[in-house]
Amino acid sequence: MKIIDDSRIYLIAAVTALAVAVILAAVACYSILSVEPKVEQLLSAKDNVSASYKKAYLILRDPQVFAGYGNFDAEGVSVKNSLAFFDKRVYNGEEIDTNRKAYLELLLERRKKGSVLTRNTMVFFLVLSLVFWALFIQERRSSGQ
C-alpha cells in the first residue's frame, strides 16, 4: 500500500497560520503599545483640554480593525451615539469639555476590546500553527525522511 506524504500540506498550513499570527500580532501590538497609550495620555491632559480631546477623538475615529464602527449590538448603541455627537462637535468647531471624557473613554474601551480580540485570535493562529508544525514533524519522521 502506498503511503501518502502529507508533510507538504502540513507545512503550508503551518506557515500560513504563522503568517496570520504574525500579522495579527503586529496589529495588536501597534494598538496596545502605540495608539492606546497615546489616547490615554491625551485624555489625561490638564491644560488645553478641548484640543487634546479632539486629537484623541481623531485617533479614536479610525477604528481598530477588530472593533470597527460598522455594526453595533444593543450594547454598542452608546458608541454609535458618541460618534454622531463628537463628529458634529468637531465639525462645528465646538469645545469638548471634561464632562464628555467618559464618552471618549467608551470609544477607547471599544478599541481596547478590539485589541484583546486581535491578541486572542493571534494566540489561536499561533497554537494552530504549532499543531501543524507538530504534524509536519511527525509526518516527516514517519515517512523516514
Next chain:
Amino acid sequence: MIMKNIQTALIAILGTGVVFIGCAKMPEKLVSPTLKIEPVIQDNKELFKLSLSTGIQNENSDTAFVDMKGLIVFKDGKTRVLTVPFHLPIVLPFDTGIIEAEKTFTESEVMPLVVLLGSDREKLLNEKVLERSFIDEKNIGLELTGCEKKNILDVLKDKVNENN
C-alpha cells in the same frame, strides 16, 4: 508559480476591499416628511407656497455626504406630479440632514399634488392651508443629482486644521 498565485490572490483581496470601500450606502428614502401648502398673493397673482420639512439619514459609519443636491419628487404611480429641489452642505455619519424647503408654485403646477393628497382647489382656498404629516412612501421619493462622498476622518481633520 506559487509566488504568482499569491500575487493573484493578494490583488483579488485588495480589489475586493477597494470595491467595498467605494460602496457607501446611499440614502434611498426620506425621514418623516411633512408638507404644507398655502395660498399666497405675490405681485397680485394667486400662487401657492409649498413648505416641506424632512430628513435624509446617513447610515454609514465612516462616510460623510458633502454638497448633497437633489430633488424631492411627488409622484402618482410612475407619473411625476411635482419636484422640489434641495441642497445640504453636509450630512455626517449616523446623522440626519434636515431639509427645510420652501417653493412657490402656480395653481396649475400645484393642483395635481393637492388632488394626490386627497384635497381640491375649493377646500384648499376655504381652509387656507393643506397640511400632511404622513405621506405614503409610494407618493414621495428622493432623487440625488450630486453628492460627494468623503471619509469622515479627512473631513474632520480638514475642519480642525481650518479652525487652528
